[in-house]
Amino acid sequence: MQTLQTTSLRVADNQLFILDQQALPQEKRWLDASSVEALVGHIHSLRVRGAPLIGLSASLLLALLAEKGARRDELVAALAILRASRPTAVNLMNNLDRMKLALDEADFVPALVAEALRLIDEDKQLCNAIAKAGSALVKPGSRLLTHCNTGGLATAGVGTALGVIARAHQEGNVTNVWVDETRPLLQGGRLTAWELGELGVPYQLITDSMAASLMAKGQVDAVWVGADRIAANGDVANKIGTYSLAVLAKFHGIPFYVAAPHTTLDRDCPNGEAIPIEQRAASEVTGVAGSFGAVQWAPENAQVYNPAFDVTPASLISGWVLDTGVVTPKEVAEGRFA
Numbered sequence: 001m002q003t004l005q006t007t008s009l010r011v012a013d014n015q016l017f018i019l020d021q022q023a024l025p026q027e028k029r030w031l032d033a034s035s036v037e038a039l040v041g042h043i044h045s046l047r048v049r050g051a052p053l054i055g056l057s058a059s060l061l062l063a064l065l066a067e068k069g070a071r072r073d074e075l076v077a078a079l080a081i082l083r084a085s086r087p088t089a090v091n092l093m094n095n096l097d098r099m100k101l102a103l104d105e106a107d108f109v110p111a112l113v114a115e116a117l118r119l120i121d122e123d124k125q126l127c128n129a130i131a132k133a134g135s136a137l138v139k140p141g142s143r144l145l146t147h148c149n150t151g152g153l154a155t156a157g158v159g160t161a162l163g164v165i166a167r168a169h170q171e172g173n174v175t176n177v178w179v180d181e182t183r184p185l186l187q188g189g190r191l192t193a194w195e196l197g198e199l200g201v202p203y204q205l206i207t208d209s210m211a212a213s214l215m216a217k218g219q220v221d222a223v224w225v226g227a228d229r230i231a232a233n234g235d236v237a238n239k240i241g242t243y244s245l246a247v248l249a250k251f252h253g254i255p256f257y258v259a260a261p262h263t264t265l266d267r268d269c270p271n272g273e274a275i276p277i278e279q280r281a282a283s284e285v286t287g288v289a290g291s292f293g294a295v296q297w298a299p300e301n302a303q304v305y306n307p308a309f310d311v312t313p314a315s316l317i318s319g320w321v322l323d324t325g326v327v328t329p330k331e332v333a334e335g336r337f338a
């Protein structure tokens, strides 16, 4: 396969590498992800993460394995393992459905390579289209609040919600970005803060519990988040903590926007209750770990509840900003996603 480079994916010498998102921002470390075991391990540990990026990395790996001579039945088995590696983000399943169609072709090796490269190219274009549609909603002088990481690290392009924010900043309309640190894995504090710094966008990092008082003081003009799955009724699964922001935004009369590519839509999923929510290890809550080391502050045998995502009901969402344009609550209520 041709050499390829995005913010956090690299194909070189027929090997797949991922930028270790657990080591950032202290260290910029690229890890080999050229086997199913390696990539699944990186997905489980969130070294590669973000709904679009997970699907793209799995698709690239299948194409590379095919080029290296893997048999069709081996690729079918690899696809099934990759598909099960993270349950909530539907982009993974949507991308792999397309890879499966390529795998069904008689000449499946070039078909898989072409499809994986097409998915990467499409994702870049989807991100640009989302940024264009979303930035039109950002008013001059905006102070925006975002959660988790939805930027170039999480996609092949400029990102989803963060792509909107970056473009709105280029257009001169963003005064400040409040960045939720996003416990437990700190994607906001580690990754979004780093990306905004690189882009030269002014931001202030806050702990998740600070959003309410900022809103009460009139310091937040809009909330922008990404999505891991959008159900047919408009309910949205996204990083844990998103739902509480939506409730707060509604209470304070602040617009709450979800930005995502159409690959995040799951028309077969009727509502948020049907979205599988990944439960994760207790150690993520009892302490923190990164390239700086690991520390545990909770008692050794503390019982923990750790869902990685929550569901925001459609009734709390002001607009779904897709690559195809802005979808309104009225359109969603009339069945636009069904």
Ligand code: MRU
Residues within 6 Å of the ligand: 046, 049, 050, 051, 052, 089, 147, 148, 149, 150, 151, 154, 155, 159, 160, 161, 187, 225, 226, 227, 228, 238, 239, 240, 308
């Ligand atoms: O667990 P993560 O870090 O993969 O969760 C990521 C999010 O929740 C993002 O908001 C979502 O995947 C959209 S990324 C463009």
